[in-house]
Structures are given as structure tokens and as C-alpha cells.
Amino acid sequence: MAERTPLLSVRELKKTYQGASGPVEAVGSITFDVRPGELVCIVGPSGCGKTTLLKCLSGLLTPTAGAVTLDGAPVTTPPKKMALVFQEYGRSLYPWLTVRDNVALPLKARGMPKAERRAVVEQAVAEVGLGHALDTYPWQLSGGMQQRVAIARAVAYQPEILVMDEPFAAVDAQTRADLEDLVRRVWRDLGVTVLFVTHDIDESVYLGERVLMLSSSPTFVQEDLAIDLPDERDQLTTRAMPRFTELRTHVYEQIQRAKRGAATPVPH
Numbered sequence: 251m252a253e254r255t256p257l258l259s260v261r262e263l264k265k266t267y268q269g270a271s272g273p274v275e276a277v278g279s280i281t282f283d284v285r286p287g288e289l290v291c292i293v294g295p296s297g298c299g300k301t302t303l304l305k306c307l308s309g310l311l312t313p314t315a316g317a318v319t320l321d322g323a324p325v326t327t328p329p330k331k332m333a334l335v336f337q338e339y340g341r342s343l344y345p346w347l348t349v350r351d352n353v354a355l356p357l358k359a360r361g362m363p364k365a366e367r368r369a370v371v372e373q374a375v376a377e378v379g380l381g382h383a384l385d386t387y388p389w390q391l392s393g394g395m396q397q398r399v400a401i402a403r404a405v406a407y408q409p410e411i412l413v414m415d416e417p418f419a420a421v422d423a424q425t426r427a428d429l430e431d432l433v434r435r436v437w438r439d440l441g442v443t444v445l446f447v448t449h450d451i452d453e454s455v456y457l458g459e460r461v462l463m464l465s466s467s468p469t470f471v472q473e474d475l476a477i478d479l480p481d482e483r484d485q486l487t488t489r490a491m492p493r494f495t496e497l498r499t500h501v502y503e504q505i506q507r508a509k510r511g512a513a514t515p516v517p518h
């Protein structure tokens with residue numbers, strides 16, 4: 251198969267903060283590509299610079315050095331082709347707007363005509379299994395349901411890339427499993443490219459087609475691992491596969507190496 255041109259390209263990205271007691275080198279040098287239609291997970295030890303990386307690649311923070319391009323265009327401000335889903339669903343939805351209006355808001359801002367907006371919103375909300383809750387308010391929903399609304403809003407916007415920053419860290423284990431399956435389904439049904447950041451090793455292996463493992467700060471990519479599990483995944487059979495155990499053990503060992511400061515950068 252011919253190599254696909256990258257959709258997102260991160261080249262020798264570096265970020266040094268000016269801290270109170272001197273410079274803090276958060277991201278050392280990160281280079282990777284995400285190709286159209288891929289589902290890539292990023293995993294790394296706590297404090298390794300995942301949020302810094304995401305802020306830089308979504309144009310919210312200016313890197314100290316290096317470059318990010320989306321579809322060939324340099325990212326310097328938040329790109330229209332990117333949608334973000336964060337951990338704090340409670341803060342990302344407007345409590346005074348219904349589910350329908352929360353999901354419609356970015357489409358309205360984009361100038362989508364009312365009839366089309368209505369259809370797109372209803373389809374996206376149905377896709378996340380909340381068709382019955384269109385006219386309820388976020389505060390009437392559970393945490394997991396609110397995160398579904400945030401995903402519906404991102405999906406309705408029809409981004410070229412969906413970037414998710416530890417989106418399920420604040421929900422219970424059962425809800426988390428359901429939401430993981432939702433992400434896989436949305437990814438497959440809609441063909442959207444997904445970059446998913448998590449500190450959960452099992453989650454990265456279960457979800458990803460590739461897992462990028464980050465070193466401790468100052469961060470680099472220590473391994474770009476292809477997840478060769480069958481495409482059809484489910485919580486019981488996939489997680490019970492010997493290959494799943496091998497992969498998660500490998501990622502775990504690499505993260506331990508990263509914590510000991512023994513990681514080396516992947517050549518590119």
C-alpha cells in the first residue's frame with residue numbers, strides 16, 4: 251500500500267517555559283506524523299508534557315522551536331479543521347443551553363444554515379446514543395452522558411482531526427469502557443482522524459492503531475508502536491487476547507524505562 255501523506259505533522263517540537271526559578275524544558279524534541287484516517291494514541295508518564303504538546307499542536311501555545319502543520323498549513327492559531335475534547339466535560343458545555351443547542355453552537359458560528367444544522371446535530375447526537383436527550387440540559391445528565399455530548403459536538407463540527415486530551419479520566423470504569431467503544435465506533439463510522447492522549451496504558455492499546463510512547467520531560471518519542479490487534483475490538487475478547495497482554499506489558503515496561511530516565515529517542 252502506498253504511504254499516505256501526513257495530515258498532522260509535528261517536527262522537532264520544543265517547548266521551554268520560563269518558570270519562577272529559571273527555564274523549564276518541558277518538551278525536548280518531538281517528531282511524529284498522523285496520517286488521514288488513523289487513530290493514534292499518545293501515552294507517557296505523568297508530567298511528561300502531554301498537555302504542553304497538545305497545546306502546541308492545537309495552536310494554543312507557541313512552541314519554542316519546531317513546526318506543526320495540518321494539511322500542509324502551519325499551525326499558529328487554533329485550526330478550523332481541528333476539534334478538541336478535554337477531560338473537564340463539566341466546563342466545556344454551556345449549562346444554560348440544551349444538548350441540541352450546545353452541539354449546534356460551533357455550526358452556527360460557522361454559518362451553517364438552520365435546516366442543515368438541525369439535521370447534522372440530530373445525526374451526531376444519535377451517533378453517541380443520546381437521541382432521546384436532545385432537549386435536556388447538561389446538568390440533567392450523568393458525567394458520561396455529558397462527555398458523549400462533548401464528543402457529539404466535536405463530531406458534528408466535521409473536523410479533519412479530533413484531538414482528545416485524557417477525555418475519560420473523570421468517569422467511572424464502566425462508563426469509560428462504553429466511551430472507549432464509542433470512540434472506536436465514531437472513528438470507524440465517520441472516518442475521522444483521531445489523536446487520543448491518555449495516561450492509561452490498557453486504554454491506549456485497546457483504542458489505538460498506533461501508540462506513541464513519550465519519555466519523561468524534556469520529552470521525546472521513545473517508541474512508535476503499531477497495534478496489530480484485529481480491527482474488530484470489544485472489551486471482553488480483545489482484552490483477553492494474549493497479544494493484548496504482550497502489547498500492554500511492552501508499553502508498561504517502556505513507561506517504566508521512561509520514568510527511570512533510561513529511554514532513548516526513536517530514530518526518524
Ligand SMILES: Nc1ncnc2c1ncn2[C@@H]1O[C@H](COP(=O)(O)OP(=O)(O)OP(=O)(O)O)[C@@H](O)[C@H]1O
Pocket residue numbers: 267268269274275276295296297298299300301302303449467
Ligand atoms: N506554565 C508553565 N510554566 C512552567 N512550567 C510548566 C508550565 N506548564 C507546565 N510546566 C511543566 O512542564 C512539564 C510538563 O507539563 P504538562 O502539564 O505538559 O505534562 P502532562 O504530561 O500533561 O502532565 P499530567 O500527566 O500530570 O497531566 C511539567 O514539568 C510541568 O511542571
